[in-house]
Amino acid sequence: xxxxxxxxxxxxxxxxxxxxxxxxxxxxxxxxxxxxxxxxxxxxxxxxxxxxxxxxxxxxxxxxxxxxxxxxxxxxxxxxxxxxxxxxxxxxxxxxxxxxxxxxxxxxxxx
Amino acid sequence: xxxxxxxxxxxxxxxxxxxxxxxxxxxxxxxxxxxxxxxxxxxxxxxxxxxxxxxxxxxxxxxxxxxxxxxxxxxxxxxxxxxxxxxxxxxxxxxxxxxxxxxxxxxxxxxxxxx
Numbered sequence: 001x002x003x004x005x006x007x008x009x010x011x012x013x014x015x016x017x018x019x020x021x022x023x024x025x026x027x028x029x030x031x032x033x034x035x036x037x038x039x040x041x042x043x044x045x046x047x048x049x050x051x052x053x054x055x056x057x058x059x060x061x062x063x064x065x066x067x068x069x070x071x072x073x074x075x076x077x078x079x080x081x082x083x084x085x086x087x088x089x090x091x092x093x094x095x096x097x098x099x100x101x102x103x104x105x106x107x108x109x110x111x
Numbered sequence: 112x113x114x115x116x117x118x119x120x121x122x123x124x125x126x127x128x129x130x131x132x133x134x135x136x137x138x139x140x141x142x143x144x145x146x147x148x149x150x151x152x153x154x155x156x157x158x159x160x161x162x163x164x165x166x167x168x169x170x171x172x173x174x175x176x177x178x179x180x181x182x183x184x185x186x187x188x189x190x191x192x193x194x195x196x197x198x199x200x201x202x203x204x205x206x207x208x209x210x211x212x213x214x215x216x217x218x219x220x221x222x223x224x225x226x
Contacts, residue, residue, distance in 0.1 A: 033214060042115075042201055042217035043154070088153055092213075097161055098144065098169060099215060101153035 006089060006105040014110050019076040021105040023089030024069075030092045032065060032072050033099065037086045046074075046087075079109045112137050117202050117218035124192040124225045132187040132221050134202030142205045142213070143185040144169070145177065147198040148220075154201060160185055192225045199223070 007022045023032070031050045035043040049056045049065045049072065056063045062075040076083055086106050090099040118133045136143065141162050146154035146169075156169030160179040174196060176188040185204075189196060199222050203215040 035217075040220075042219050043203075043215075044217070045214040048214055097142070097167070098156050098159055100156075101146075103151070103153045 006087070006102045008105060009103070010106045010108070012108040012110065013079055015079060015081055017079055019079050019083070019107055019109070021074045021087050021107070023072045023074070023102055025072075025089075025091050025102075026070065027091075027093050028067070028070075030094070032063075033090045033092070034061075034063060034072075034074050035088045035090060035101075037088065037104070039085070043088065076107075079107075081109050081111045083107060084109045114138065115202055115204055115216050115218035117200075117221050119221060120219070121222050122224070124189070124223065126192060126194060126225060128192050130189050130192065132189075132200055132202075132223075134185045134187065134218060135183050136185075136202075136204040136216070137183065138204065138206075138216065139182060140204035140216075141182070141207050142215075143179065144203050144215070145175070145185070145187045146201045146203065147171065147196075148201060149198050157187065157200075189223075194225045197223060197225045 005024050033048045034046045037043045047058045047063050049063050060077045065072045086104045088101050088104045090101045115136045144159035145157040148154050155171050157175050158177040160166045163182050166177050199220050201220050202218040205213045205215045
Protein backbone atom coordinates (compact mmCIF):
# COMPACT_ATOMS: atom_id res chain seq x y z
CA UNK A 1 0.00 0.00 0.00
CA UNK A 2 1.19 3.52 -0.71
CA UNK A 3 1.81 5.76 2.24
CA UNK A 4 2.20 9.01 0.33
CA UNK A 5 -0.17 10.41 -2.24
CA UNK A 6 0.86 13.34 -4.39
CA UNK A 7 -1.41 16.07 -5.62
CA UNK A 8 -1.88 17.07 -8.36
CA UNK A 9 -1.20 14.02 -10.52
CA UNK A 10 -0.10 16.32 -13.35
CA UNK A 11 0.94 19.96 -13.48
CA UNK A 12 1.79 22.10 -16.49
CA UNK A 13 3.33 25.57 -16.07
CA UNK A 14 5.31 28.14 -18.01
CA UNK A 15 9.02 28.57 -17.56
CA UNK A 16 9.73 31.05 -14.78
CA UNK A 17 6.61 30.23 -12.81
CA UNK A 18 6.62 28.45 -9.47
CA UNK A 19 5.45 24.84 -9.16
CA UNK A 20 3.89 23.46 -6.00
CA UNK A 21 3.29 19.78 -5.37
CA UNK A 22 1.66 18.28 -2.31
CA UNK A 23 2.04 14.97 -0.55
CA UNK A 24 -0.25 13.47 2.06
CA UNK A 25 0.54 10.43 4.13
CA UNK A 26 -1.28 8.25 6.61
CA UNK A 27 0.93 7.24 9.52
CA UNK A 28 3.48 9.07 11.62
CA UNK A 29 6.90 9.34 10.01
CA UNK A 30 10.60 9.66 10.83
CA UNK A 31 11.33 11.61 7.69
CA UNK A 32 9.87 12.48 4.33
CA UNK A 33 11.90 12.62 1.16
CA UNK A 34 11.32 13.99 -2.32
CA UNK A 35 12.74 12.38 -5.43
CA UNK A 36 12.77 13.38 -9.08
CA UNK A 37 12.55 10.99 -12.02
CA UNK A 38 13.33 12.10 -15.54
CA UNK A 39 11.64 10.12 -18.27
CA UNK A 40 13.22 6.69 -18.66
CA UNK A 41 15.66 7.20 -15.81
CA UNK A 42 16.09 6.21 -12.18
CA UNK A 43 15.03 8.35 -9.25
CA UNK A 44 17.28 11.06 -7.89
CA UNK A 45 17.07 12.26 -4.31
CA UNK A 46 16.22 15.95 -3.94
CA UNK A 47 15.68 16.73 -0.29
CA UNK A 48 14.92 15.10 3.06
CA UNK A 49 12.98 16.68 5.89
CA UNK A 50 12.85 15.13 9.33
CA UNK A 51 9.69 14.87 11.38
CA UNK A 52 10.87 17.58 13.79
CA UNK A 53 11.55 20.06 10.97
CA UNK A 54 8.94 22.33 9.43
CA UNK A 55 10.73 23.80 6.45
CA UNK A 56 13.86 23.14 4.46
CA UNK A 57 15.50 24.81 1.49
CA UNK A 58 17.89 23.59 -1.16
CA UNK A 59 18.62 25.95 -4.03
CA UNK A 60 15.32 26.59 -5.81
CA UNK A 61 13.55 23.92 -3.75
CA UNK A 62 11.53 24.58 -0.63
CA UNK A 63 9.91 21.76 1.30
CA UNK A 64 7.45 22.17 4.14
CA UNK A 65 6.16 19.53 6.50
CA UNK A 66 3.03 19.70 8.61
CA UNK A 67 2.93 16.59 10.80
CA UNK A 68 -0.42 17.59 12.33
CA UNK A 69 -2.00 17.43 8.87
CA UNK A 70 0.28 14.61 7.70
CA UNK A 71 1.21 16.56 4.62
CA UNK A 72 4.21 18.03 2.85
CA UNK A 73 4.67 20.37 -0.06
CA UNK A 74 7.49 20.82 -2.55
CA UNK A 75 7.89 24.24 -4.13
CA UNK A 76 10.14 24.74 -7.12
CA UNK A 77 10.74 28.43 -7.76
CA UNK A 78 11.53 30.02 -11.12
CA UNK A 79 10.99 26.75 -12.94
CA UNK A 80 13.00 25.76 -16.00
CA UNK A 81 12.27 23.39 -18.87
CA UNK A 82 14.87 21.06 -17.34
CA UNK A 83 12.64 20.68 -14.28
CA UNK A 84 10.20 18.67 -16.40
CA UNK A 85 10.04 15.31 -14.62
CA UNK A 86 7.97 13.22 -12.24
CA UNK A 87 8.29 14.06 -8.56
CA UNK A 88 7.70 11.52 -5.81
CA UNK A 89 7.43 11.81 -2.08
CA UNK A 90 8.59 8.90 0.07
CA UNK A 91 8.12 8.35 3.76
CA UNK A 92 10.18 6.49 6.31
CA UNK A 93 8.13 5.39 9.30
CA UNK A 94 8.88 3.91 12.70
CA UNK A 95 11.23 0.96 12.69
CA UNK A 96 10.34 0.06 9.11
CA UNK A 97 13.46 -0.56 7.10
CA UNK A 98 11.97 0.76 3.93
CA UNK A 99 10.72 3.84 2.17
CA UNK A 100 7.16 3.97 0.92
CA UNK A 101 6.62 5.96 -2.27
CA UNK A 102 3.63 7.86 -3.53
CA UNK A 103 2.34 7.71 -7.09
CA UNK A 104 4.01 10.95 -8.18
CA UNK A 105 3.27 14.29 -9.81
CA UNK A 106 4.17 14.73 -13.47
CA UNK A 107 5.48 18.27 -13.91
CA UNK A 108 5.77 19.79 -17.36
CA UNK A 109 7.52 23.14 -17.71
CA UNK A 110 6.80 24.78 -21.03
CA UNK A 111 9.50 27.00 -22.58
CA UNK B 112 32.39 5.67 -8.19
CA UNK B 113 29.95 4.06 -10.62
CA UNK B 114 27.17 4.24 -8.03
CA UNK B 115 24.40 1.69 -8.55
CA UNK B 116 24.56 -0.30 -11.77
CA UNK B 117 21.94 -2.61 -13.23
CA UNK B 118 22.04 -5.10 -16.05
CA UNK B 119 20.48 -5.70 -18.45
CA UNK B 120 18.79 -2.43 -19.48
CA UNK B 121 16.09 -4.23 -21.45
CA UNK B 122 14.85 -7.82 -21.43
CA UNK B 123 12.05 -9.71 -23.14
CA UNK B 124 10.99 -13.06 -21.68
CA UNK B 125 8.40 -15.64 -22.52
CA UNK B 126 5.94 -16.77 -19.87
CA UNK B 127 7.53 -19.40 -17.67
CA UNK B 128 11.13 -18.44 -18.32
CA UNK B 129 13.43 -17.53 -15.46
CA UNK B 130 16.08 -14.88 -15.31
CA UNK B 131 18.22 -12.83 -12.95
CA UNK B 132 18.40 -9.07 -12.86
CA UNK B 133 21.79 -7.90 -11.67
CA UNK B 134 22.44 -5.01 -9.31
CA UNK B 135 25.76 -3.83 -7.93
CA UNK B 136 26.92 -0.83 -5.91
CA UNK B 137 30.42 0.37 -5.14
CA UNK B 138 29.63 2.71 -2.25
CA UNK B 139 29.90 0.09 0.53
CA UNK B 140 26.25 0.61 1.37
CA UNK B 141 24.61 -1.70 3.89
CA UNK B 142 21.09 -1.40 2.55
CA UNK B 143 19.94 -2.52 -0.88
CA UNK B 144 16.48 -2.89 -2.29
CA UNK B 145 14.48 -3.78 -5.38
CA UNK B 146 11.42 -1.89 -6.56
CA UNK B 147 9.08 -2.27 -9.46
CA UNK B 148 7.40 0.65 -11.17
CA UNK B 149 4.27 0.21 -13.22
CA UNK B 150 2.87 2.87 -15.57
CA UNK B 151 1.53 5.91 -13.74
CA UNK B 152 2.44 4.50 -10.37
CA UNK B 153 5.05 5.01 -7.77
CA UNK B 154 7.56 2.40 -6.73
CA UNK B 155 6.60 -0.73 -4.85
CA UNK B 156 9.17 -2.56 -2.78
CA UNK B 157 9.82 -6.17 -3.74
CA UNK B 158 12.67 -7.27 -1.44
CA UNK B 159 15.36 -5.57 0.55
CA UNK B 160 18.58 -6.40 2.38
CA UNK B 161 20.15 -4.74 5.40
CA UNK B 162 23.51 -6.43 4.92
CA UNK B 163 25.27 -9.44 3.46
CA UNK B 164 23.34 -12.60 4.27
CA UNK B 165 20.20 -10.76 5.42
CA UNK B 166 17.16 -10.27 3.21
CA UNK B 167 13.49 -9.58 3.81
CA UNK B 168 10.27 -9.20 1.88
CA UNK B 169 8.73 -5.93 0.84
CA UNK B 170 5.23 -5.17 -0.34
CA UNK B 171 5.13 -7.35 -3.49
CA UNK B 172 7.58 -10.29 -3.05
CA UNK B 173 5.64 -13.09 -4.77
CA UNK B 174 7.38 -14.54 -7.79
CA UNK B 175 10.77 -13.09 -6.90
CA UNK B 176 13.79 -14.34 -4.97
CA UNK B 177 16.85 -12.47 -3.75
CA UNK B 178 20.13 -13.25 -2.06
CA UNK B 179 22.95 -11.07 -0.71
CA UNK B 180 26.20 -12.97 -0.58
CA UNK B 181 28.37 -9.83 -0.76
CA UNK B 182 27.91 -6.20 0.26
CA UNK B 183 28.19 -5.11 -3.39
CA UNK B 184 25.72 -7.36 -5.18
CA UNK B 185 21.99 -7.91 -4.83
CA UNK B 186 20.53 -9.98 -7.69
CA UNK B 187 16.80 -10.37 -8.22
CA UNK B 188 15.58 -13.68 -9.62
CA UNK B 189 12.32 -14.21 -11.44
CA UNK B 190 11.48 -17.85 -10.94
CA UNK B 191 8.81 -18.34 -13.62
CA UNK B 192 8.02 -15.13 -15.45
CA UNK B 193 4.41 -14.04 -15.85
CA UNK B 194 2.93 -11.18 -17.92
CA UNK B 195 2.00 -9.45 -14.63
CA UNK B 196 5.73 -9.04 -13.99
CA UNK B 197 6.09 -6.75 -16.99
CA UNK B 198 7.46 -3.61 -15.38
CA UNK B 199 10.49 -1.43 -14.88
CA UNK B 200 12.70 -2.68 -12.08
CA UNK B 201 14.90 -0.38 -10.02
CA UNK B 202 17.62 -1.31 -7.61
CA UNK B 203 18.57 1.16 -4.88
CA UNK B 204 21.06 1.37 -2.05
CA UNK B 205 21.63 3.51 1.02
CA UNK B 206 24.37 3.85 3.58
CA UNK B 207 22.46 2.26 6.43
CA UNK B 208 19.19 0.50 6.93
CA UNK B 209 17.05 3.11 8.50
CA UNK B 210 18.88 6.11 9.79
CA UNK B 211 16.81 9.24 9.87
CA UNK B 212 19.01 10.92 7.30
CA UNK B 213 19.38 8.05 4.88
CA UNK B 214 18.60 8.66 1.25
CA UNK B 215 18.52 6.10 -1.48
CA UNK B 216 20.64 5.98 -4.63
CA UNK B 217 18.91 4.42 -7.60
CA UNK B 218 20.18 2.50 -10.57
CA UNK B 219 19.02 3.32 -14.11
CA UNK B 220 16.45 0.53 -14.21
CA UNK B 221 15.73 -2.64 -16.17
CA UNK B 222 12.73 -2.61 -18.48
CA UNK B 223 11.26 -6.13 -18.52
CA UNK B 224 8.56 -7.38 -20.87
CA UNK B 225 7.01 -10.81 -20.37
CA UNK B 226 5.10 -12.15 -23.35
